[in-house]
Amino acid sequence: xxxxxxxxxxxxxxxxxxxxxxxxxxxxxxxxxxxxxxxxxxxxxxxxxxxxxxxxxxxxxxxxxxxxxxxxxxxxxxxxxxxxxxxxxxxxxxxxxxxxxxxxxxxxxxxxxxxxxxxxxxxxxxxxxxxxxxxxxxxxxxxxxxxxxxxxxxxxxxxxxxxxxxxxxxxxxxxxx
Amino acid sequence: xxxxxxxxxxxxxxxxxxxxxxxxxxxxxxxxxxxxxxxxxxxxxxxxxxxxxxxxxxxxxxxxxxxxxxxxxxxxxxxxxxxxxxxxxxxxxxxxxxxxxxxxxxxxxxxxxxxxxxxxxxxxxxxxxxxxxxxxxxxxxxxxxxxxxxxxxxxxxxxxxxxxxxxxxxxxxxxxx
DNA sequence: CTTACTGTACCGGCTGGACGGTCTTGTCAA
DNA sequence: TTGACAAGACCGTCCAGCCGGTACAGTAAG
Numbered sequence: 001x002x003x004x005x006x007x008x009x010x011x012x013x014x015x016x017x018x019x020x021x022x023x024x025x026x027x028x029x030x031x032x033x034x035x036x037x038x039x040x041x042x043x044x045x046x047x048x049x050x051x052x053x054x055x056x057x058x059x060x061x062x063x064x065x066x067x068x069x070x071x072x073x074x075x076x077x078x079x080x081x082x083x084x085x086x087x088x089x090x091x092x093x094x095x096x097x098x099x100x101x102x103x104x105x106x107x108x109x110x111x112x113x114x115x116x117x118x119x120x121x122x123x124x125x126x127x128x129x130x131x132x133x134x135x136x137x138x139x140x141x142x143x144x145x146x147x148x149x150x151x152x153x154x155x156x157x158x159x160x161x162x163x164x165x166x167x168x169x170x171x172x173x174x175x176x177x
Numbered sequence: 178x179x180x181x182x183x184x185x186x187x188x189x190x191x192x193x194x195x196x197x198x199x200x201x202x203x204x205x206x207x208x209x210x211x212x213x214x215x216x217x218x219x220x221x222x223x224x225x226x227x228x229x230x231x232x233x234x235x236x237x238x239x240x241x242x243x244x245x246x247x248x249x250x251x252x253x254x255x256x257x258x259x260x261x262x263x264x265x266x267x268x269x270x271x272x273x274x275x276x277x278x279x280x281x282x283x284x285x286x287x288x289x290x291x292x293x294x295x296x297x298x299x300x301x302x303x304x305x306x307x308x309x310x311x312x313x314x315x316x317x318x319x320x321x322x323x324x325x326x327x328x329x330x331x332x333x334x335x336x337x338x339x340x341x342x343x344x345x346x347x348x349x350x351x352x353x354x
Numbered sequence: 355c356t357t358a359c360t361g362t363a364c365c366g367g368c369t370g371g372a373c374g375g376t377c378t379t380g381t382c383a384a
Numbered sequence: 385t386t387g388a389c390a391a392g393a394c395c396g397t398c399c400a401g402c403c404g405g406t407a408c409a410g411t412a413a414g
Contacts, residue, residue: 008364025289029400030401040365046365109201115332144323148320148326160317164317170314171315208372208374216391219377220390223390226375
């Protein structure tokens with residue numbers, strides 16, 4: 001699959017995420033994305049023949065980035081375990097006040113099934129973490145607390161202060177051992 | 178605010194929640210809700226002059242129910258503290274495989290600001306819990322883990338098994354003291 | 355070199371359908 | 385009779401997807 005001229009795919013995916021984040025998930029129209037990406041509607045539909053394909057692309061790209069980031073962290077401090085890497089990665093991800101994944105809401109509105117790969121990924125991650133630990137209770141608490149942190153960030157819910165978030169991460173790392 | 182004939186408001190709100198849950202958050206149109214509620218579009222728009230008002234009604238009703246349920250639980254076993262009540266209530270809420278609050282995604286798509294009252298409510302609840310406890314770290318872990326559980330339920334993510342959920346709740350109750 | 359042809363990448367006007375909201379016309383209790 | 389309330393046809397808008405173009409790179413025959 002050679003690429004002759006420019007490839008707008010990445011540009012379009014980034015633009016879609018930007019539009020959803022800045023204009024709200026309800027404003028994620030093809031025209032808005034195309035305009036943001038500096039591409040015409042026709043060009044957009046050339047790269048993603050359907051809106052569903054665009055959503056799918058967003059999910060895949062999100063999952064790839066996450067996987068890569070997690071692997072990098074786990075490799076960097078390998079002896080500490082994947083759970084710690086996951087905690088730290090999530091903590092960093094949640095530093096941004098505006099969630100980078102608002103497009104998820106658009107995807108759900110379009111069709112809840114778009115999130116299936118994400119669910120599968122999470123299940124897989126959870127299984128991997130289960131193999132690593134011997135205290136299932138602690139793992140559950142940590143895993144769900146991270147989930148809660150990510151969810152709050154996604155919903156742009158600033159219930160926790162900076163200090164509280166740091167304390168939370170510290171507590172989780174302690175529980176994780 | 179007297180009601181002369183039938184009270185369609187409750188019926189409409191329930192219908193809206195049903196439609197969002199069963200047909201997906203993207204299918205929450207006025208026509209669908211009206212038809213589901215056994216009411217005409219005119220009747221629907223008489224009760225909720227605008228779609229925004231309908232969303233607002235959904236949020237308010239959700240918050241009212243939650244508040245009442247929490248108060249009831251807290252009163253029933255008063256000495257155990259509000260946090261335990263919150264944990265148990267959330268655990269029960271998350272028993273249903275299909276989330277009862279899928280309409281939230283529609284609300285976000287419509288306008289993210291619709292969730293403002295929910296955020297305020299959560300902040301308020303968190304403050305209340307802070308006053309009750311002396312170990313902020315444990316509270317944070319519990320609070321976020323519940324948030325994670327609720328989020329997973331909302332996204333219809335069945336990562337945890339029944340047994341794991343029970344173990345999680347037990348662990349949280351232990352942490353809560 | 356030139357001409358003719360092919361496939362890739364992109365453009366933007368158009369349309370058909372869905373949806374929110376309005377308006378007119380009932381209907382029934384008081 | 386009146387007025388709270390319901391019905392559903394109708395209108396304007398928005399948007400996904402379609403389609404007929406344009407531009408350009410490569411190729412290959414003459």
